Amino acid sequence: MTTTTLPVAVYPAHLLGVPNRITLVRTVVSMLVATFAFASGDLWLLVIGYVVYWFGDSLDGWVARIRNEETVSGAVFDIVCDRACSFLLAAAFMTTYxxxxxxxxxxxxxxxxxxxxxxxxxxxxxxxxxxxxxxxxxxxxxxxxxxxxxxxxxxxxxxxxxxxxxxxxxxxxxxxxxxxxxxxxxxxxxxxxxxxxxxxxxxxxxx
Structure with missing residues (x-):
């Protein structure tokens, strides 16, 4: 019987670590706020969406460093989430203004x-x-x-x-x-x- 050894970057402990959880939460919250801003045209919702995105983007990296949980997979996940937030917030911004x-x-x-x-x-x-x-x-x-x-x-x-x-x-x-x-x-x-x-x-x- 053969066993498969997972690369370090894909172990659940790395994928589900605290920094990645923060990235996931800040992305979901930011995109939900952006969706409501998109529908309502509310400038304050746009501001809140950007604040959640920017603050969360700083927080997940800081937590990863102090907990020594920086990984390549986490970095790529963060990069993808940044683009998702930016594109939806920008779309809401363009619709409103x-x-x-x-x-x-x-x-x-x-x-x-x-x-x-x-x-x-x-x-x-x-x-x-x-x-x-x-x-x-x-x-x-x-x-x-x-x-x-x-x-x-x-x-x-x-x-x-x-x-x-x-x-x-x-x-x-x-x-x-x-x-x-x-x-x-x-x-x-x-x-x-x-x-x-x-x-x-x-x-x-x-x-």
């Missing part, structure tokens, strides 16, 4: 396609458990995309700029912010491809 369709469409292309390709690239290096450790591979790409300031800008800048634009009638502002994020992602992807093809050396952070 049609003038946001342009900048949010740019944001969704950036976050849903370019950033996803970049974020999943950590899987190409065994020493990186998640994008948070990409500084071990290349410090510039890490700083531009997953340092604390970069993550805050990536997840919140477009939404904040939309609110500011709505209040101050600065309709050009979210377009500038969204396009700037696209430039950062394109530059990062070009650098990543050059590293993978051996055209330039990676610059890992000094130990």
């Amino acid at each position: 049609p003038e946001t369709i342009g900048p949010l469409a740019i944001y969704l292309i950036q976050f849903g396609v370019l950033d996803t390709m970049l974020t999943l690239s950590f899987l190409l290096w065994k020493e990186t458990l998640s994008p948070n450790y990409f500084y071990k591979v290349d410090q510039p790409i890490y700083v531009w995309n997953w340092s604390k300031p970069a993550k805050a800008v990536n997840t919140g800048a477009v939404v904040v700029s939309l609110v500011v634009a709505h209040q101050l009638d600065l309709l050009w502002l979210p377009y500038v912010v969204a396009c700037a994020a696209v430039v950062v992602k394109v530059v990062s992807l070009v650098r990543l491809v050059d590293i993978l093809r051996g055209r330039r050396p990676a610059l890992p952070a000094l130990p």
